[in-house]
Amino acid sequence: MEAFAYMLGKNRILSIAELASHFHFNGIGFRVLENRQDFFIAESERPADANALGGLIKAAEIRNVIGRKELPGFLKHDSDMNLFFIKTDDSRLVFGVSIYPWSRKNIELHKRISLIIKKRLREEGLKAHYFNLPKDRCSLTHVEVIRQEIIEKSFEIVLLICDSRIYIGKTVGCHNPFEFQKRDVERPVVRSELSTSPRLSRILINLTGYRKGDKLIDPFCGTGTILQEAAVMGLDFYGLDLDKNMADAGRKNLYWISEKYKLNLENLHEKIKQGDARNSSDVFPNNGFDAIATEPYLGPLLKRRPDLNHAKGIIREIEPLYEAFLKEAHKILRPGGRISIVSPRFITEKGIVRLETERLAGKSGLQPFDILQLYKINHPHPLTDFEEGQFLGREIHIFEKAE
Numbered sequence: 001m002e003a004f005a006y007m008l009g010k011n012r013i014l015s016i017a018e019l020a021s022h023f024h025f026n027g028i029g030f031r032v033l034e035n036r037q038d039f040f041i042a043e044s045e046r047p048a049d050a051n052a053l054g055g056l057i058k059a060a061e062i063r064n065v066i067g068r069k070e071l072p073g074f075l076k077h078d079s080d081m082n083l084f085f086i087k088t089d090d091s092r093l094v095f096g097v098s099i100y101p102w103s104r105k106n107i108e109l110h111k112r113i114s115l116i117i118k119k120r121l122r123e124e125g126l127k128a129h130y131f132n133l134p135k136d137r138c139s140l141t142h143v144e145v146i147r148q149e150i151i152e153k154s155f156e157i158v159l160l161i162c163d164s165r166i167y168i169g170k171t172v173g174c175h176n177p178f179e180f181q182k183r184d185v186e187r188p189v190v191r192s193e194l195s196t197s198p199r200l201s202r203i204l205i206n207l208t209g210y211r212k213g214d215k216l217i218d219p220f221c222g223t224g225t226i227l228q229e230a231a232v233m234g235l236d237f238y239g240l241d242l243d244k245n246m247a248d249a250g251r252k253n254l255y256w257i258s259e260k261y262k263l264n265l266e267n268l269h270e271k272i273k274q275g276d277a278r279n280s281s282d283v284f285p286n287n288g289f290d291a292i293a294t295e296p297y298l299g300p301l302l303k304r305r306p307d308l309n310h311a312k313g314i315i316r317e318i319e320p321l322y323e324a325f326l327k328e329a330h331k332i333l334r335p336g337g338r339i340s341i342v343s344p345r346f347i348t349e350k351g352i353v354r355l356e357t358e359r360l361a362g363k364s365g366l367q368p369f370d371i372l373q374l375y376k377i378n379h380p381h382p383l384t385d386f387e388e389g390q391f392l393g394r395e396i397h398i399f400e401k402a403e
């Protein structure tokens with residue numbers, strides 16, 4: 001087994017859960033070596049593909065592990081630079097150096113290391129320049145790696161500094177944010193106030209543990225973002241929305257994605273229907289789906305933070321919808337199938353108000369599925385996704401229908 005490092009997206013726990021699901025359901029054995037704030041290092045037979053996952057920024061192959069004190073000598077003399085660079089005559093070669101975690105000390109170290117590597121490359125006959133970072137950073141962003149074509153045309157050395165050792169690796173994969181952006185804003189129907197982001201859509205799908213060709217449904221499909229990601233990922237997708245305009249919007253977006261990505265999608269009227277998720281089994285067959293990934297109605301759009309009573313009122317209003325839908329979810333999932341579902345979490349001045357999604361799922365016979373617990377990775381319950389200052393957060397739950 002080789003070791004690979006993963007630089008995590010803005011929601012580290014969710015990114016790790018997605019990564020663990022990816023390994024687990026693709027039958028890739030893995031062992032956690034380091035679980036740090038900005039990165040995660042694991043031994044595995046092969047690396048996870050940073051582009052298949054919504055929550056990863058970069059993936060790097062670990063080439064050396066050294067003691068912290070050995071670093072200067074290692075870079076000046078001992079390291080085999082051939083492990084990192086691509087032989088080329090291009091004198092404009094720009095290589096990258098990224099150090100994790102971010103700290104003031106590591107900013108100074110970044111400059112020193114970049115110069116040492118540049119000198120070593122010159123000794124090897126290669127005229128190269130390092131990517132100059134702004135003064136407050138010690139690592140390249142994924143946008144910089146993609147724009148400079150660093151992986152294809154050059155290389156990036158990453159240093160991951162842990163308590164007693166330093167892992168040194170080469171970036172082998174990088175998330176391309178431009179593709180997500182394109183699918184988000186260039187599609188014919190954009191409803192940013194209502195839509196799930198492509199990033200979260202992909203994470204939700206990955207958390208279901210799907211396999212290529214599996215049947216996945218989003219019974220609250222709206223503009224079809226989850227279905228778009230499912231289509232691009234090679235899943236057989238289906239959707240439902242109560243609002244006819246939304247079902248039409250979903251189909252329009254899927255036609256667009258079919259053309260953009262040459263997917264030859266057919267029968268979209270059969271696949272995306274107008275209908276009530278509370279009666280999903282009237283529209284779609286029982287035991288018919290391997291996976292459900294969905295963000296249901298989270299309550300009315302709010303302009304300002306609700307007070308405690310207002311938030312409790314919204315939860316009371318949507319609880320019957322979730323309860324009725326989860327019963328249907330149990331019917332349409334095949335035994336062993338999984339659902340990843342978002343539910344609302346209001347952050348009020350007087351505390352958190354949430355839907356007891358686990359209780360409702362339990363009532364319909366669905367069992368919680370905790371990928372992180374399975375690999376003994378500590379994490380707060382439930383998984384959440386929200387940004388600093390937001391008053392409506394998302395909880396992300398995964399449930400399984402017993403075999």
Ligand SMILES: C[S@@+](CC[C@H](N)C(=O)[O-])C[C@H]1O[C@@H](n2cnc3c(N)ncnc32)[C@H](O)[C@@H]1O
Nearest residue numbers: 195196220221222223225241242243276277296
């Ligand atoms: C949060 S939005 C889904 C966003 C969607 N993932 C997207 O990217 O556009 C919730 C959707 O649920 C739909 N909806 C509300 N109640 C429903 C029901 N009972 N059955 C089906 N769809 C429903 C709404 O019309 C809305 O489009």
